[in-house]
Amino acid sequence: MNNKWNKIIYTLWSPVYDVFFNTGIFLQARKKAFEMSPFKEGQKVLVVGVGTGAELEWIDHSKLDVTAIDYSPDMLNKAKAKFKDSSITFIQMDALQLNFNDESFDVVVGSLILSVVPNPNKAVEEMIRVVKPNGNIILFDKFAPKDGKVSVLKKSLRPIIAKFGTDIGINFEQLISRYMNLVEINEDIALMLREMYRKIILTKRTG
Known part of the structure; x- marks a missing residue:
């Protein structure tokens, strides 16, 4: 995968993405992943790969300072339209090159992003870089079995x-x-299709 190809693919996905991936078991998994997540009023939150904004439905953004980014302008525009009356800041940006200072956010959310970017290692590095010490990174994504046996x-x-x-x-x-x-x-819990889809919470160490 590469960014150029992903932009094409998600231009095609954008009109129908919610029909396939924000209903049924996907909807329930997203709800479980985020409605009980450790957000505190007033926190600065970064949503990396916001897509059509499916996760934002389960985050009380009225009490948070939320910035949401996505590489695909088409997906981002879908999210903007859904939350046009909110205070959320939407920015087109590459998850592999976040244009934010170090330790800028209290919480970073990465939902179904590591499995779509060309370089998941770089995406993780960037999330760690921009989150504050003791801050949380909340991941919801699909992974291979823990034992590595595919x-x-x-x-x-x-x-x-x-x-x-x-x-x-x-x-x-x-x-x-x-x-x-x-x-x-x-935190590391299975949410869907056995252990394929998991919610993982990372906390950045201090020092």
Whole structure:
């Protein structure tokens, strides 16, 4: 996957994304992921890869200072239209190159973003960089099994599914291992399709 291809794919996805990925079990999983998340009134929150704004429905943005970014202008415009009367700041931006100062946000949200960016390691690095010490990074995404054992079927389907704008083979344990000196895992729960879709909360270490 690359950004140029992703922009094309998500231009095509934008009119129908909510029909497929914000209903049914996806809707319930998103609700579970965010309605009980550790937001506090007045916090500065960054939503990375906001897409059509599905997560924003479960975040009480009226009590938060929310900035939402996405690389796809078409997806971003869908979110803007949904929340046109809110105080949310929407910006077109690359998750791999966040144009914010270090330690700018109390909470960073990454929903279904690590599985779509060309370089998930860089996306994690950027999230860690812009969150404050003791701040939280809330992830909701699809990952390979924790033991790293991917079925033959998934291995064969992985390059095909990637053409539609997402990766089903990222191993979170391998991904986060290089950053454990910077963050700690405070929550890791399965939300959908056994352990494929998980909610993970990372807290940035101090010092």
